[in-house]
Amino acid sequence: MTKVFFATDLHGSEVCWRKFLNAPGFYGASVLILGGDMTGKALLPILRLEHHYEVMLQEHRYVLESEDEVQRMERRIAGHGYYSVRMSRDEVAELQANPGLVERVFQQQMRSTLEHWMALAKGKLGGTPVRCYVCPGNDDRPETDEVIVQSETVELAEGRVVEVDGVEMISTGWSNPTPWETYRECSEEQLTTRMAPMIAGLRDPGRAIFNLHCPPYASKLDEAPALDRELRPLQGGQLLRPVGSTAVRDAIMRYQPALSLHGHIHEARGVARLGRTLAINPGSSYEAGILQGTVIEIDARRGVSTYALVSG
């Protein structure tokens, strides 16, 4: 029996990543699986002025007088899952005028942060029997994979079949289209095509784990606030709508894997039974530094024996 800890959608939160790496000791898990969306969504310039620094965090202006204060603020910003960059007034103005430059700075920050995360993983997991699989999600740039591939302790799971203590697992972080036109989106047909070779490579899909970032359509694991054209939640966020993937649902219903793991929709934390498949979306509260996850005991022969959603 293998104890697996699965979490997803950390979105750059270093607090959550550190907790994720400590989960084996805390829950007694021997396998770590991280669903998609590792990288942060926001970039905060820390404005370098003549004698001090300034930064706006959560709509509050902080004046930082010393290097120590700046470093503490940088850690705090990282805790939220945001990236921070020290910049002059001119550099900030250049960023504001040039969206391409913003993308490049994001790219640099993501890479350096991920490299730091991989180093943390090496420190925590290196030399232990714990195996750690990561599959970037639709919000993660393609370069994310390059950093993970170079890690000695973290294995890239995207697009292949991996064996988790005798249980086969397929993974993809691609999703059906979203209003944000993110990096790994495709049509439902293309998603089916993307999953097909992995499924074909399974010895027994009925005993496998489908680690698919996007949740199955209309499973309650995919209910998100309905948005208007301006991306404003309708009716104060009370109006929920299924936004999952029909391709993912069809694959699950057709092959009936023992377990399917999902993320993508942070507020749709839950568990669903789709035929014989146990489908889980542990949700995400990364911005609060809470690591939502699920602890699962799974066996190659008997499938899932226990599971629990946790908030660590």
Added chain:
Amino acid sequence: MSEATGYFVRRATGLVRAWSAFDAFIYAFFSVNFVTLGMYIMSFGPFVPQGHLLPAAIITGIFVTFLVVVYGGLIATMPRAGGDYVWQSRILGGGIAFVLAVTGWWFILWHWVPIYGNILSVQFFAPILATAGRGDLAQWFSTPAGIFVSSLVVVAFVAYYIAIGMERYAKIQKFCFWGGIVALGIVLLLLLIGTQGQFQQAFNREAARLFGASGDAYTQTIEASRKYGFTPPPFTAMPLGPSILLIPMVVFYLLWPNWGATLYGEVRGASDYRRVFKGMFWGLWITVALSVLFFLLVAKTMGWEFYQAANSNYWATIYTPDTAPKLAVPLWPYPALLAGWLVDSRVFQVILLAFMSLWFWGWSGTVFLSSTRVIFAAAFDRVLPEWAAQVSPRNHVPTGALLLMVVPSIVVSALYSYYPGFATYTLDATLVIAVTYVGSVVAATILPWRRPRLYQSSPVARYKVGGVPLLTLAGGVTLAFLAFNLWKWVTDDTYGVNNRQSAIYMLILYALALVIYLIARVVRARQGIDLAKIHAEIPVE
């Protein structure tokens, strides 16, 4: 002058823009529900004979504002959490959270069903049937069978709302909100332009036409009340002490601006906190303002003495039928019904009542929605069995949670209707939810010390008063307010819940929740799941 800029975002899922605070207001306003809950509980005013509803509503509004500050803080600190159970479980621990939330948001809501049934009976079935000339049927709805049938209608509708899903229910709610607002506007307009003389005439006309009353039914109502022993004080008499004693009643409607409030999307900062706060704040205070306006218009057009006397007479027929005066209009004195009589048209009156009932239909789904959320959360935490959170793959109906609500609700409704004395236990309905609030407010009050990382990362951390976190300060005031209400409920005869049976019944509910939790701990431990670790924080370093 600040030079720091905001932040840059990239293409990423979930980066929604701020929603309209007005939408949040609508939900809060509907939850407080001036008509369905407010008008109903206002009719209990004569139980504190010298008290006055107007100052009671304002004072309650002031104190509930602190509750709004607390819940706004919890929502901004843990967005998307979904309510008391999650907040309490993360701050106080899973056991306390389960016992308080399950009792307050699941078990006690079984008891709200017959209360809803009773309200539906007196605000919908009875007035519409009476207006349509079926006074006999109208009165049947105040019999045990009538209230039970009304409760079953509530169960059926609420189950339907759950079954159709949030998207369709939210649309129904919005329609009901606007329809209800228009109807309420008409009621207030009638009271504004009508004179007391016209109202007396209309009341006497309808009492005679619909119920065969003779003579000056308006004056008879006031005199009957005096004979019964209740002399309504004039509207201008507003003694503070007795009015404060009405607060434990007034909270029946003003305590819920936070019901179902949540926050979606990425938290940008203080503006999100303020938006959540504003939605609930205005939901509360517009209702308080409406209450004040309503009291003034009732006093002007119906006459405050008449309104109080009619309420006193009605409740006398329920609680002291042997000595109760004979009613000229043997119905609950629904203000919308009485105001509608100012227009001498059956069709108009029925349409007005039908539209006023939208206040009920649009809001009633909340009784099971809150329960369903708690049941789901507890099942995901493995305290309840998995089937409790199961959703039918065919029609996406949460069958397990519905079963856990529907069946006990029907049993409780039957007991309420047919078992003399059981109705008293449902008076605990507000009390038990207030206890659950206490749990969340305690959690918020100690949050800065109990979960400092969580607190510091929230936009509310920067709000302090004299160095004390605003959340803690508001929590302290709210706790004092809730403690006052709890103390009055358990010690004062006026509120009907300070009896031994009621206390035992409530303790049984809490004990049942505790037993379920303890059994779950043992069963899950055997399965290799440590429930104590479900909400425990993983070390960061």
